[in-house]
Amino acid sequence: MTLEEFTAALGRDVSRETFARLEAFAALVHRWNPAINLVAKSTLPHLWHRHILDSAQILGHARDDIAHWADLGSGGGFPGIIIAVLLAQDSPQTRVTLVESDQRKATFLAESSRQLGLNPVILTTRAESTRPLAADVISARALAPLPRLLPLIALHAAPQTIALLPKGAGYQQELAEAAADWRFTSTAHPSITDPKAVILELRNLTHV
Template sequence: MTFHVKHQDAMPDDLRRRLDAFAAILTRWNARINLVSPRDLPHLWDRHIADSLQLADLVPPGARLADLGSGGGFPGLIIAIATGTDVTLIESDQRKAAFLREAARATGTSVTVLASRIEDADIPQVQVVTARALAALPQLLDWASRFLAPDGFCLFLKGRNVTDELTAAAAGWHMTISRLPSRTNADGTILKLGNIRRARHSERAQG
């Protein structure tokens, strides 16, 4: 299934129903927890749900996925809702972790919610690591490299500063890079990064 739509229209009925349920519970919880900016609530589908949903096409069937700093469920929980992928949501904020568990229950989605700092998380290696609006690329790579299987890759949703972030990351990391245009944000880019390894001088510095 290819997810090209920005809105509920033309989605399979079951997916639309489950994403509607997610949107409803997020809206209720957002009054108590800052999951998204209140000014974004009228644009929840375009700015958050559809933005996350476009990653679903890029996750191989049967892959295990870790989502870093899951927050309001973007993109990890949305991917799990859409694909049934085995997803671990890593979120250090206990209230946001509680929201993720309740949203998963309300949408009938099986995920693992790990209420832990990313640095302290201990999970089996995964094929895909995702993150959205979390940190600059060098930091993301440092976190993600701990979890990736040798054949794994990262999917990061990035904005207009993506070129600067790639330049900064090149000082400490080697990787293969695919830049895919966002279908929901004219300034957005999906980074698909594979064969990730530290540069040798960076390894010496770490040691």
């Protein structure tokens, strides 16, 4: 994917320096994936569309004045590292925290951050046992269904926190199941990478 194709698909300006960082990260994923399985092998040929662009679109649904972004279950860096790269361009003062309990994947996140010149805080713990982060924005991609995910978000939320969660075609069923124990305001933003998927925006999360 070229810079022009990426910016056109994303609908926002991306500098050549930022795009070069994304290219460097893509190369790292290809290099490490055989040993750690950062992403499904079948998706590697579609890494830019399936993982990088899919992660990058999340930032477009966050407000501009973000002090602290927390990504739960960061895995291979999607979306956490991608968000950190884009924030380094658009909002370098924003703190980024990546929570990943798998030691090997956390090592990959740390080495990738070092090589890309990023400085996120990387916590090698499970989200449920991590100290409350009080983040302005919380993201989590393919971590858990909403009924299991919302307690983690609530733990790390502040009063005005928004959660931005990529979800597939079954998101409405997840919302219905989560509504049994939680109250929240939800908005489903269409995904630019999958017509059946959405970026689920949650606000005002409270336990019943």
